[in-house]
Amino acid sequence: FEGAEGWAHAQPYIDRMRTAAGAGGERERIFCAAVEAWAARDYWKARDLLDALTVRWPADLCAIKWGQYHAFNLGDQAALLRFGERARIVFENEPYANGLYAFALEQNHRLDEAEETGHRACELAIDDAWAHHAVAHVMETQGRAKDGARWLNHCSHTWEKKGVFIRDHNWWHAGLFQIALGREDLALKIYDERLWGAWPEFPQEQIGAVSMLWRLEMRGLDVGDRWKPVVAQVRRRAGEHILPFHDLHYLYALARAGHEGEACKFMASLNAHAETAPAGAKDFWRGVGIPAAEGVLAFANDDCERAAASLGRALPALHLAGGSHAQRHLFVEAFERASAGQTSGRRAI
Structure with missing residues (x-):
């Protein structure tokens, strides 16, 4: 549900869900209603x-995970923590519940508790x-x-069989640490080997790439022609407006690549989307998304x-745009x- 193709692929399953929802109990009906709202x-x-x-059903870890997902994307840190607390209370000795809780603690500035819970x-x-990720955030x-x-x-030796999002995203954090240490060349190596290319059609991979290249250029690094394949994917996102945090990355990539006309159209589309939101x-x-x-x-x-x-x-x-x-x-x-008065540090593509 982060790209238009995902919504299209999900539609047959949503249709089946609607047909079957009446046969479930109240818990299932509420969950189906949440999916309907998401759709x-x-x-x-x-x-x-x-x-x-x-x-009512704090043991529903799937509902807790998706609840955290929406809370995160809406910048609702209090809800992020509520969901995490429920998971921890019910599943005190389960690692993945502790990982959910640890990240929520970090995003609520409870850093010592977050690190302790992540290590637990x-x-x-x-x-x-996800616990590796929470500790890294701290x-x-x-x-x-x-x-x-x-x-x-x-921790990285355990990521190879994980989903592409968390694998890429943890490597993205590894790249940020290298940048902070002044090792931009190592961050670029991580980009080439770990951040781009596993699933370039995936919106999360796209925004991670945009973010990393943007940061590296602001530090004066020449990233060569690495923008080109990223922008080729981003151009397909024009007009989707699924998550505002993503839109900000897509817009920068288009403008950075010199696609001035497309960037202006994207901006106009955002304005129109804001009016019909x-x-x-x-x-x-009006107050945050458009100015940003x-x-x-x-x-x-x-x-x-x-x-x-x-x-x-x-x-x-x-924070209301989402993102950590x-x-x-x-x-x-x-x-x-x-x-x-410093510019973006960009070089001609």
């Missing part, structure tokens, strides 16, 4: 339904990649880049004054560079 892009309703479901999860199952937030690089290197989203788009997009577009075009003004307006509530602290820090960096 209608009413993420707020989906979160609320899963929240209500897991109050890894004691129960060394291959809990280390990044605390500026412990050496510890973080060592930690992920220690559900009631719960309209204020977000304008800032991203200006930064890609080296218009520092406009980039600083627009990003500065959006940053206080940018680490992911959103990209926009903080862009704002700081623009405020200092």
